[in-house]
Amino acid sequence: MATATGTFEVTGGMDDAYEEIDGGIKLTNASGTQRFSGDIEAEGAVHWLMLYRPDKSATFVGLQRISGSVGGRRGTFVLAAEGDHEGGSSIRLTVVSGSGSGDLVGIEGTGTMVTPGGPTGTYEFEYTIPS
Secondary structure: OEEEEEEEEEEEEEEEEEEEEOOOEEEEEEEEEEEEEEOEEEEEEEEEEEEEOOOOOEEEEEEEEEEEEEOOEEEEEEEEEEEEEOOOEEEEEEEOOOOOOHHHOOOEEEEEEEEOOOOEEEEEEEEEOOO
């Protein structure tokens, strides 16, 4: 299994509330774009379903498309993601089986993305790609 590490930057996004619940809980549909550097050189697009609590912390789930290169191999793949936001974010990632294209067909793996708050953060991703 190979390990990819590097940084990412959020390059755009939106967050639309679709339900507000008594007690200050809010449900939203959010989307965004990112740029990855390091062992993954790619553009990303993500769609989240988020639950915000009254203290502004949040829990979210979503799908994230990655388009570019991983370890020098080009293509696209999709990650299933879930995470928590409490000033910064911690996101757990799993490759969606069968989502790889190009040189990334058959990619499998798991990883994390972490941001202390703001538009930049780091990632670590363990993966395999059939030869």
